[in-house]
Amino acid sequence: MITLLFFLSSGLFLGWSLGANDAANIFGTAVGSRMVKFRQAAVIASVFVILGAVIQGAGASETLGKLGSVSTLAAAFTVALSAAVTVYWMTRLKLPVSTSQSIVGAIIGWNLYTNNPTDADTLLKILTTWVSGPILGAVFAAILYFFFKKLLENLKFHILYRDLTIRWGLIIVGGFGAYSLGANNIANVMGVFTTSVHFPAINLGFIHLSSTQQLFGIGGIAIAIGIITYSKRVMETVGNTLMPLTSEAAIVVVLSQALVLFLFSSQSLSDFLHSLGLPAIPLVPVSSSQVVIGSIIGIGMLKGGKQIKYKVLGSISIGWIATPIIAGLISFFLLFFIHNVFRQDVGAQKITQTSQVQNIPPANNQLISDTVNINRTSTNNYVSDMASGSIENYLWVVIAILLLFISLIIYLAIRKANRRNQAHQQKIRELEEEAVLKIETIEKELESYRNDQEGLDKELKYRQNEMVTMAMNIIRKYEFVAQLKEDINKIKKEINDNETRQALNKIILKINQNLLNDRDREVFQMHLEDHNSNFMHRLNEAYQGLTDNEKRLAALLRMNLSSKEIASILNISPKSVEMNRYRLRKKLQIPPKQNLTDFIRNF
Numbered sequence: 001m002i003t004l005l006f007f008l009s010s011g012l013f014l015g016w017s018l019g020a021n022d023a024a025n026i027f028g029t030a031v032g033s034r035m036v037k038f039r040q041a042a043v044i045a046s047v048f049v050i051l052g053a054v055i056q057g058a059g060a061s062e063t064l065g066k067l068g069s070v071s072t073l074a075a076a077f078t079v080a081l082s083a084a085v086t087v088y089w090m091t092r093l094k095l096p097v098s099t100s101q102s103i104v105g106a107i108i109g110w111n112l113y114t115n116n117p118t119d120a121d122t123l124l125k126i127l128t129t130w131v132s133g134p135i136l137g138a139v140f141a142a143i144l145y146f147f148f149k150k151l152l153e154n155l156k157f158h159i160l161y162r163d164l165t166i167r168w169g170l171i172i173v174g175g176f177g178a179y180s181l182g183a184n185n186i187a188n189v190m191g192v193f194t195t196s197v198h199f200p201a202i203n204l205g206f207i208h209l210s211s212t213q214q215l216f217g218i219g220g221i222a223i224a225i226g227i228i229t230y231s232k233r234v235m236e237t238v239g240n241t242l243m244p245l246t247s248e249a250a251i252v253v254v255l256s257q258a259l260v261l262f263l264f265s266s267q268s269l270s271d272f273l274h275s276l277g278l279p280a281i282p283l284v285p286v287s288s289s290q291v292v293i294g295s296i297i298g299i300g301m302l303k304g305g306k307q308i309k310y311k312v313l314g315s316i317s318i319g320w321i322a323t324p325i326i327a328g329l330i331s332f333f334l335l336f337f338i339h340n341v342f343r344q345d346v347g348a349q350k351i352t353q354t355s356q357v358q359n360i361p362p363a364n365n366q367l368i369s370d371t372v373n374i375n376r377t378s379t380n381n382y383v384s385d386m387a388s389g390s391i392e393n394y395l396w397v398v399i400a401i402l403l404l405f406i407s408l409i410i411y412l413a414i415r416k417a418n419r420r421n422q423a424h425q426q427k428i429r430e431l432e433e434e435a436v437l438k439i440e441t442i443e444k445e446l447e448s449y450r451n452d453q454e455g456l457d458k459e460l461k462y463r464q465n466e467m468v469t470m471a472m473n474i475i476r477k478y479e480f481v482a483q484l485k486e487d488i489n490k491i492k493k494e495i496n497d498n499e500t501r502q503a504l505n506k507i508i509l510k511i512n513q514n515l516l517n518d519r520d521r522e523v524f525q526m527h528l529e530d531h532n533s534n535f536m537h538r539l540n541e542a543y544q545g546l547t548d549n550e551k552r553l554a555a556l557l558r559m560n561l562s563s564k565e566i567a568s569i570l571n572i573s574p575k576s577v578e579m580n581r582y583r584l585r586k587k588l589q590i591p592p593k594q595n596l597t598d599f600i601r602n603f
Helices: 002-022 024-032 038-056 058-067 073-092 099-114 120-155 159-193 211-237 247-263 267-275 288-302 310-340 354-358 362-494 498-516 519-531 533-542 548-558 563-570 574-588 596-601
Strands: none
Touching: 002 024, 002 073, 002 099, 002 159, 002 211, 002 288, 024 038, 024 159, 024 247, 024 288, 038 159, 038 211, 058 099, 058 120, 058 159, 058 211, 058 267, 073 099, 073 159, 073 310, 099 120, 099 159, 099 310, 120 247, 120 288, 159 211, 159 247, 159 288, 247 288, 362 498, 362 519, 362 563, 519 533, 519 548, 533 548, 548 563, 548 574, 548 596, 563 574, 574 596
8 A cells, every 4th residue: 555655645645736726717817906814715626626637537538548548556656757747847947847748748759659549649639638627718818708708798787796706706616617627627636547547447326437537536636635735826927927917807717727727628519519529629638828828819919919918928938839749758758767776667568589580490490498487497496486475575675765765856956946035035024124214214204295295384374364354354344435425415414514515525525535545455455466476376267368457356356345335445336347247257167056156266
């Protein structure tokens, strides 16, 4: 059992890498934008990825079996390890990576080493899906994004309901995406072990689990562990590498990716199309990263293509080409190492000596037969010795070396992650300190601005009070003089002496002349124009053609003075003020129902 778990460890490592990286394609934008909590996303993704692997994962694994039926456990271990190492190191180098491409490259490496033929039709089918997958993702994303935008525009959600709807949409679509990821990509993780690992079937009455389903369930658990333990940092930083995405676009990208992965792993749908006489859907593991990128490009092209970062797209394309080649080379050399150094059966074909014996003369057949028998006996003895105990020693050496190798990889990865995390934390601290300094500077500037504003407000209030005081003094003075004129006129009517009447007329004339040349009124008008200069300038720009008297009247109305009070200040009759108000209203084009004073005070 320990040996079996050891050989399965490479597939589990590959599953862990898949969960750590590809979970960001499902919930990355939702977690990064704080629409969904990481714990909630991790639980949903883990549950549904296991369900997808167990329920629907068998379809895509059959295609990999046709590409190359890895016949021994040691060979399956080596192929999965090659794919896992490729995925891990290319991820560490920040190069785009695909588990589908890496496992296909590793299987082809096994075919080359063992002289097993590579099925050209199956390889062509896989290569076709590598191209059609992103294209389908782009088409689905463009169509879904168009209808989704139209739906949101027609429904016109309140902003709170809109956020709630998007959050639940991300959760539901993410669950479907995780199910499709497990159904389609579990073949990359455990597909090479289906030929060499056999578990007894489990029948619980309501559920029946075959050997393949149990194997895929173990792989699904490995993917779930990768999601829970290592995908948080990837999820929180994913999102805007190729093109900025909104929450609505993120839902569309995840849904289109889930649909493509579901199509290429659904045996029942493929059989249904075949029964209708239509071409069956090839059941092939498709890279979720490729489909996501195709979906993003589809939305970007729908928007005009200006937001797409084509340089990033070029580097991603190079990574897609390099991944299967590197995985194939690593697989070939690891198989050579495992086969020749540790004497493990990796499924290599045995070279017979029949053709050499057929061309030797008959006279020497007896001698040759004896020699062959001696060699055969020696070989059998060697194999017996190996079987009796030496092979166990080799096996434990292999286990020790590989465990040391894996431990070294994990140690280097953790050390590099810690260094990167420390550098990241240091940068965060520096940014926080810089932000604190900026905030303190802004607060000081804001406090200074508030003090200046308070001073200006006090000065403005003082000037307004001064203006009101001057206006009231003028009004009281005008009222006093008007009352004085009225009293003199009454006295004049009661007196019959002409000389006295003429003297009183002269007094009234002097009063009128004094009102016309009132210095207080002139000072008030100067202060009025100076205090309301900005207001008059804005009024003049908005309504050209206003006279000085009309602008002065507007300034007096702005002080909330009545027509009678304005008449006192301007030394005109209240009827003249009402006429001037009517002309000003007409020039300002104020509706009849709106108050003139309110309009001017709010201008």
